[in-house]
Amino acid sequence: MTASTDALRQQRRVRELSAAVTRALAADPSIHLRQQHFFKGNQSLASYAPHLRLQPEEQLEFLRGVADSLAIRLQYSDQTLHQSHLPDDPLARLVFDWLESLRTESLTPDTLPGVKANLEKRFYYWSAGFHHAGHTQSALGILLYTVAQMCWSRLMGRPVYEETEDLIEATRASINAELGTALAGLRRDRHNQSNYIPHALAIAHVVARSVEQALANKKKQNTDEDEDEASQDAFALLLDLDAGQEGAIHTAESAQSEVFSALKERYAIFDDQFDRVIYPADSVRPELLEEYRERINQRIAAQHIPFPLLVQRIRRALERPLGERWEWDQEEGLIDGRRLTQLISSPMERRLFKRPQPLIQHQTSVSFLIDCSGSMKVHAETLTMMVDLLCKALERAGAQTEVLGFSTQAWNGGRPYRRWRATGRKPHPGRLNEVEHRIFKEADTSWQHANRAIMALLKLDLYREGIDGEAVQWATERLLAQSSARRLLYVVSDGSPMDSATNLANDDFYIDNHLQQVLGQSQALGVEVCGIGIGLDLGQLYQHALIADLHKGLDNHFIDDFIQSLRGSRR
Known part of the structure; x- marks a missing residue:
């Protein structure tokens, strides 16, 4: 057993123990930990509170604080009441949710001294990490950090983090007058959630307004110091726009196809003469692409994601060591x-x-393969924003990127299906639709030249049905044709493969089983394939899977998970 395997086993054990503690403390056997998030069944328990955000390699002594906080919150917080008062503004929402977590932590009974110690240790651990990362050096960072320290100290009746006590004094004095009444109310009404909410909302809105003004002032300065900006704006990546707390995360279904097994796992295509590869941007008016581009630019700007920091994190994730030299x-x-x-x-x-010897970065090719089935229409705008932003950041970090899509040319089979019916309906005909593969951005075209073509993802009449396996095969072949040392394929989808004509003539899992076969072949060829589930877990289909919940915008938990996935297996 290698040291890395030992580390992975230990990390898994740490998480299992923490989930077990949470189940015991909350008296709820349905709680579990998946992909760095706690779940109650399929319901996410993720908190917006930055001090509770899990890191990939969390030590047990600090992870316990997260587990205990979530368990205490399950006991003392009315989630329905809380959700009904969540502000629309992302930052105000973060602060409001943060204050609810701190409120429930302050209610931990004296009969649980170990839990109290874990919660305090966790907050101080976060405080040290935030400060030592340099985030308190900017006006924005010190404002948010100071508010967090003031609220925590007031609620817990404990001193602020000692190392930064003098550092926050000036900021604390400047905002104390505006927050004083609400701060007093936090401690006074912490036992009554309904009475506590107005105080928390008041603080949340004050912080949001202050940050908005700070960002506006900084924009007017128009500086080009990327590294300084990255350090100053790092806190923005802690904004959790995850809408998953309001709904369940489902799992993509998969089962054995009797037809696929009967054919000895040989995938059949009834008629491929109508298949084609297109460039969707060619069928969209340039003026409309420009309009789409402006809309996505506005959406990205509204996210307040510090782009230089995102690039820096991706660049580090792509680095590879030279070995024992x-x-x-x-x-x-x-x-x-x-x-x-x-x-x-x-x-x-x-x-x-x-x-x-320093880390080096091998040339990496990253391909995004987008499921353009009809159900993806509702996610088109946020999906386009996500892919566009990640492509730009990946290229700035030195990677080569490609954006591909797949769908069908018709609903319910089209010409192959009609021909099959006209020729006697041969049993188990295989695929019965007209496949259409799409190129939104080629690998040898820079984002600068292709960023308008990517906007063709917003042309909703292009979304029909989806035959995933052939698309993954096609995308894999394109990646293998590139000279990069490392190749990654991200398949973005909201469910299992679906083509109604093919399913009716074969069975429900025929193209699903072909997808799994192709995924195994792609992995064997050295392509790292990862499924990105839009609002669901694709773990039943993909060995490596991420979850992106796009209902209220770009999910920053997903950004963290995506960057972690870029690390892959360090060799």
Whole structure:
């Protein structure tokens, strides 16, 4: 067993233990942890509170605080009442939800001293991490951080994080007059959620207005210092626009196809003469593409996502080590044990150290394959924003990107289906629709030149049915034709493959089973395939799967998960 396997097992064990603690404390056996989120059955328990956001490699002593906080909240918070008062503004929503988590934490009974200690340790852990990451160096960061410290201290009756007590003093003094009444109400009404809500809303709206004004002032300055901006705006990535708390995360269904098995897993196509590959942008008026582009630009701007930081995080995720190689004879680094004798014989010698060679970034190709079936229409705008933003960031980070799509040319089979019926309805005919594969952006075309063509994803009359397996096969072939050392394919879909004519003539899981066969082949060819489920878990179909809930905008939990998926297996 390798050290990395040990680490993975330990990490899984840590999470299992934390989920078990939450189940016990909340007296609810349906609670579990999946993809760095707690769930009650299929209902997400994720909190907007930044201090409760899980990291990929969370230590048990700090993860316990998250688990305990969620369990306490299940006991002391009326979620229906809370949801009915959530503000529309993303930042106000974050602060309001954060204050509810802090309220319930403050209600932890004295009979649970261990839980109290875990909660305090978690908040101080977050405080240290936020401060040491440099986020308190900007006006925006220090404002949000100070409000968090003031509210936590008032509710818990505990001192603020000692290391930053002097740092926040000026900001605390400047906002105390505006927040004073609401702050007093937090402690006074913490046992009554209905009475507490107006105070929390008042603070949330004050913070949102202050941040909006700060962003407007910064925009007027129009600076180009990307790295400084990235550091200053890092807190924006903590905004949780996840709408998943209002609905269940479903799982894509999959089962064995009797027809596929009877045919010895040989996929059949009844008639492929009508299949085609198109460039959707060619069928959209340039003026309409420009209008779409402007709409997406406005949506992206409204998210307040610090683009330079996003690029930096992606670049780091794509880096790969050279291996066990060292730079010798260095004046700083790690002591080279082989040269310790020289320290005695030549006291003035300084080149006694070694350093690991820096990480390098292999050329990476990332392809997004979009399911353009009819049910995806409702997600088209947010989906376009997500793909556009990620493509731009990936290219800025040094990766090559491609945006592809797949659908059919007709509903209910089209010409192949009619021909099958006219020729006697041969049993188990295989695929019975006209496949249409789409190229929105080619790998050798930069985002700068293709960003309007990507907007053709908003042409809703292009969305029909979906035959996933052939599309994955096609996208894999395109990736393999590229010279990159690493190839990643993200299949974006809201469910299992669906073509009504093919399903009726074969069975419900015929094209589903073909997809699973193709996924295995793609992985064997060295393509890293990941399913991105829009509002559902594609884990039944894809070995690696992410969940993106797009109902209220771009899900920043998903951005974190996406960046983590770029890391893959470090070798």
